[in-house]
Structure formats: structure tokens, C-alpha cells
Amino acid sequence: MRVDKTEENVSKCICMYCPSYSQVCKLKNAPENVNQPTEKLANRTHYEKMFCAFEKSNCIHLDRGCLCGKCPVYQKYKLHRHEYCLKTGGLQ
Ligand code: SF4
Numbered sequence: 280m281r282v283d284k285t286e287e288n289v290s291k292c293i294c295m296y297c298p299s300y301s302q303v304c305k306l307k308n309a310p311e312n313v314n315q316p317t318e319k320l321a322n323r324t325h326y327e328k329m330f331c332a333f334e335k336s337n338c339i340h341l342d343r344g345c346l347c348g349k350c351p352v353y354q355k356y357k358l359h360r361h362e363y364c365l366k367t368g369g370l371q
């Protein structure tokens with residue numbers, strides 16, 4: 280199911296707590312990741328979190344584990360892949 284690019288969903292994404300989301304990437308993406316209004320999010324293809332709704336990350340390249348399975352967005356949209364930050368559309 281396609282994940283809606285809404286502020287509500289972004290606020291539930293737990294990527295920022297994930298070990299794969301390195302400190303360097305958090306610092307690098309901080310200005311980019313300030314909360315964006317829904318109308319701006321809806322038009323984006325890239326965003327440095329909620330990768331299940333956008334394309335893969337430009338910064339995360341190492342798999343140190345994935346928290347997606349514990350995320351409310353994952354459950355709400357019945358997702359079944361992982362590591363959406365490493366591959367657009369997620370890994371099987
Ligand atoms: S998509 Fe998965 S592996 Fe990537 S940052 Fe989010 S929770 Fe972590």
C-alpha cells in the first residue's frame with residue numbers, strides 16, 4: 280500500500296531512532312528534516328526520513344539494523360519490506 284506523504288505519518292516514523300541512521304546523517308540532514316507542511320511533502324520525491332514513502336537515502340549506506348517492523352506507519356500500511364533507506368521501495 281502506498282504510504283501517504285503527510286505530516287502525521289512523518290511524525291510517527293521512527294527512522295531517526297534507528298542504528299542505521301548515523302549521527303553524521305542526522306547532523307547533515309537536520310536542516311532538511313525540519314517539519315514540512317503536507318502540501319510541500321506531497322510534491323517531494325526525496326526526504327531524509329519516512330523512506331517507505333519517498334526514495335532511498337542520500338546519506339545512509341550501511342545496514343546496522345532496521346526498526347521499520349516496529350513502526351506504526353509500517354503497521355498502518357501493511358508494509359512487508361525493510362531498509363527503505365538503502366533501496367527505494369525497500370529490501371525483501
Ligand atoms: S528505513 Fe529502516 S533501516 Fe532505514 S533508517 Fe528507517 S528504520 Fe532504519
Ligand code: SF4
Binds near residue numbers: 292328330331
Ligand atoms: S516504516 Fe520505516 S521508513 Fe516507513 S515511516 Fe516507519 S520507520 Fe520510517
